[in-house]
Amino acid sequence: MPRGLRRLVHLVLFCPLSKGLQSRLPALKVKYLLLAWLGILVASWVIYMQYASYSELCRGHVCHMVICDHYRRGIISGSSCKALCEERSLTLHRCLSPSSTHQVYSGVWKERPVVVKCGLEEALKGDGAPDSLLRQEMALFDKPTRGTSMDEFREMLHSFLKSNLGEQTSLTTLVGRVITLADVNKDGKVSLAEAKSVWALLQINEFLLMVALQEKEHTPKMLGFCGDLYVTERVGHSSLYRLEVPSYLQALVPEALSSSLNQWLAPAWPRRARITIGLLEFVEEVFHGAYGSFLMCDASPRHVGYNFKYDCKMADLRSVASEAAVRGFLRGRHCETNADCTFGRDCTATCDRLVKQCNTEVVQPNLAKVCVLLQDFLLFGAPVDLRSDLEKQLRTCVTLSGLASQMEVHHSLVLNNLKTLLWKSISNTQYS
Numbered sequence: 001m002p003r004g005l006r007r008l009v010h011l012v013l014f015c016p017l018s019k020g021l022q023s024r025l026p027a028l029k030v031k032y033l034l035l036a037w038l039g040i041l042v043a044s045w046v047i048y049m050q051y052a053s054y055s056e057l058c059r060g061h062v063c064h065m066v067i068c069d070h071y072r073r074g075i076i077s078g079s080s081c082k083a084l085c086e087e088r089s090l091t092l093h094r095c096l097s098p099s100s101t102h103q104v105y106s107g108v109w110k111e112r113p114v115v116v117k118c119g120l121e122e123a124l125k126g127d128g129a130p131d132s133l134l135r136q137e138m139a140l141f142d143k144p145t146r147g148t149s150m151d152e153f154r155e156m157l158h159s160f161l162k163s164n165l166g167e168q169t170s171l172t173t174l175v176g177r178v179i180t181l182a183d184v185n186k187d188g189k190v191s192l193a194e195a196k197s198v199w200a201l202l203q204i205n206e207f208l209l210m211v212a213l214q215e216k217e218h219t220p221k222m223l224g225f226c227g228d229l230y231v232t233e234r235v236g237h238s239s240l241y242r243l244e245v246p247s248y249l250q251a252l253v254p255e256a257l258s259s260s261l262n263q264w265l266a267p268a269w270p271r272r273a274r275i276t277i278g279l280l281e282f283v284e285e286v287f288h289g290a291y292g293s294f295l296m297c298d299a300s301p302r303h304v305g306y307n308f309k310y311d312c313k314m315a316d317l318r319s320v321a322s323e324a325a326v327r328g329f330l331r332g333r334h335c336e337t338n339a340d341c342t343f344g345r346d347c348t349a350t351c352d353r354l355v356k357q358c359n360t361e362v363v364q365p366n367l368a369k370v371c372v373l374l375q376d377f378l379l380f381g382a383p384v385d386l387r388s389d390l391e392k393q394l395r396t397c398v399t400l401s402g403l404a405s406q407m408e409v410h411h412s413l414v415l416n417n418l419k420t421l422l423w424k425s426i427s428n429t430q431y432s
Helices: 003-017 019-024 027-057 060-072 081-085 130-141 150-165 171-182 192-202 205-212 255-265 269-287 323-330 366-379 384-398 408-426
Strands: 090-095 102-109 112-119 222-226 229-233 294-296 304-306 312-314 320-322 347-352 357-362
Touching: 060 081, 060 090, 060 102, 060 112, 081 222, 090 112, 130 192, 150 171, 150 192, 150 323, 171 192, 171 205, 192 205, 192 222, 205 222, 205 320, 269 294, 269 304, 269 312, 269 366, 269 408, 294 323, 294 366, 320 323, 323 357, 366 384, 366 408, 384 408
Parallel strands: none
Antiparallel strands: 090 102, 102 112, 112 229, 222 229, 294 320, 304 312, 347 357
16 A cells, blocks of 8 residues: 555544544544444445345346346246347346345336346355256246147146145136237137247246236236246335335334334325325235135235325235135144244234144234234324314224134224215315
């Protein structure tokens, strides 16, 4: 290191803390200097954590490499493949990945903002080398095999959907929907590459939910796919709250401070009421739908979004599971306490301590979980003449419990009362 540079480093590092300087400068200036140094250290730590977290979570280049390699080799197909791998009209921009195994990026396709999602769970179990990644990703596209007929493929789809959604009279319609989705070139046939791609996608819970709920207003629209990478419409606000404190800063930022900031940054109350009505409508849509009932197993504000019109859109459906899948998980499961009978984050059933096995009915319904979320989101800033009734309705809603099969009427009554109260408050206004 040059002598001049060494002297500069010595002055910067040691002079602010030397006794000589402290004797020459007023105590106030020394205090400000120390605070400035502390700020620099904290900022450096935050920048380092941001970089470390980005490099760990954001592996979009791996997704792109693996998907496009399979596409060029004719293993997979999809409506987005050409745009992603040849024309480069589908581009990945900002990283939104919640984990290294679930890659999420904002992007642009045909000058339209989109969200691109790709899984890397199998690939990351290996040694991380490109060849290893490609080999392990092959396991995702091992079905159906060459020689499978269309009738056999339809039967494969029907059996898979039955095991995941339960016995539903409408499964034949859903199979037809999947076949239509797989037929990318619209030639009335499904090639092996098309079949492999849609089969791999159906193993992703969120994709399966999007296909089953695609006609629902509050589900993001599926725009395209390539292999097990899929593209959805972009939700303008991907969380109920605008400020989300990173995990490594949560110890430094008091919860009360982040809550106050979110209240200050939140939309006007009538707009929050409109978002809430949409969220309640989504709860209705999944309670008893054409393809069975679905359970929200992580009612987090990070999963509920809304667009620029303040219409609710579910930004993340990974934690929504079919009732059949949850029952299958719980059936025969050994338990000591109720906590052992939990699917996802909070789909909890009771433990039968006599036989030490889980019951299969989830105790807390979707509506109760959503109302817990809405207590913070909806009550602050509520009109004075409405607040008392709103608090009462939410209290009733939060305490909902019991077997879903025994409380359907009560569930619907509470939901409709809450929706009616909110609609009356914003009807005949610019927010309705």
